[in-house]
Amino acid sequence: HHSRGCFQSMKASRVEVDSKVLGGAVLAIEDFDPEGDFASFEAQYASEHDPVYVSCKVPMENIAWAHALEAWGFQFIECQIRSAINLNAQFAIPSLPYQFARVENEQQLESVLDIAGETFTHDRFSVDPKIPKWCSGERYRRYLRQSFEATDEAVYRLYDPLSDAAVAFKSHRYVSANEVLLLQGGVSPRLRHL
Numbered sequence: 001h002h003s004r005g006c007f008q009s010m011k012a013s014r015v016e017v018d019s020k021v022l023g024g025a026v027l028a029i030e031d032f033d034p035e036g037d038f039a040s041f042e043a044q045y046a047s048e049h050d051p052v053y054v055s056c057k058v059p060m061e062n063i064a065w066a067h068a069l070e071a072w073g074f075q076f077i078e079c080q081i082r083s084a085i086n087l088n089a090q091f092a093i094p095s096l097p098y099q100f101a102r103v104e105n106e107q108q109l110e111s112v113l114d115i116a117g118e119t120f121t122h123d124r125f126s127v128d129p130k131i132p133k134w135c136s137g138e139r140y141r142r143y144l145r146q147s148f149e150a151t152d153e154a155v156y157r158l159y160d161p162l163s164d165a166a167v168a169f170k171s172h173r174y175v176s177a178n179e180v181l182l183l184q185g186g187v188s189p190r191l192r193h194l
Contacts, residue, residue, distance in 0.1 A: 009033055012045035012054065017142045021135050024052030032056050034068045042072065053131075055124070078124040098167065103155040109148050111166040112157050116140040119186035140184060147171040147183060167191055 011030045018026035027049055045051065056074065058065040066076055103109050117137035120126060126136035147153040150173075158168040168187040172180035 010036055010038075010041050012041075012049065012051075014049065015055075017146060018053065018139060021139045021142060022052050022131075025049040026053045027051045027055070029054065029056035032058055032065060032069070034062075034065050038068075038072055075128075077128050097160065097162075098158050099161050100156060100158050103148060103157050103169075108157060108159075108164075108166070109145070109155065111159075111164075112155060112169040113141045113144055115166060115169055115186050115188050116144045116184065119189055119192075140186075144169070144171055144184060147173075153183070 009031045010033050012027040013030060015026045015028050027045060029045075045054070054074075055077075056069055057080070058069070060079065070076065103112055117140065120136055120140055123136055123140075125131045125139055126133065144155060148155045148171075153171060153173045155169060155171045157166040159166045166188070168185070168191075170185040171183040173183060175181050
């Protein structure tokens with residue numbers, strides 16, 4: 001049995017966007033410690049927040065941690081992979097009938113939000129049988145709006161300049177002056193396999 005101090009490094013932080021979508025406290029466990037007193041830690045965050053959903057990301061190479069969490073009732077839902085791409089050249093695409101530009105106003109954002117609300121079908125919320133299906137699209141819409149409003153993030157759209165209709169989008173967070181972390185990207189479902 002571990003002392004109370006063993007789980008001091010573990011934290012359960014409220015995820016605001018997800019909490020609003022699910023209508024109750026959604027928590028993300030940070031700094032998971034497989035050797036810690038998880039029972040006491042769980043009792044503490046449950047009593048403090050009364051969560052409706054709790055998630056924890058663990059590195060893939062520590063699959064035993066995922067098994068430890070499953071023993072506590074968690075379900076493995078999603079695998080995320082982070083990769084880096086170095087862009088060394090720009091590509092000319094003048095023959096294509098679309099333009100790619102930053103979303104600058106609410107009208108442009110709305111067409112992007114429409115795509116975000118229906119394009120994702122294999123994310124954590126859409127594949128979890130305990131989450132209502134509509135939550136996934138609403139979650140992405142809210143995260144995209146958050147990116148539009150944040151000073152260190154941006155939303156871009158691929159659009160038809162004749163109709164001004166968006167056909168695809170992406171969002172990112174600025175890591176430095178010449179590096180971004182891609183957050184979301186999606187294509188209108190009606191154009192997905194073109």
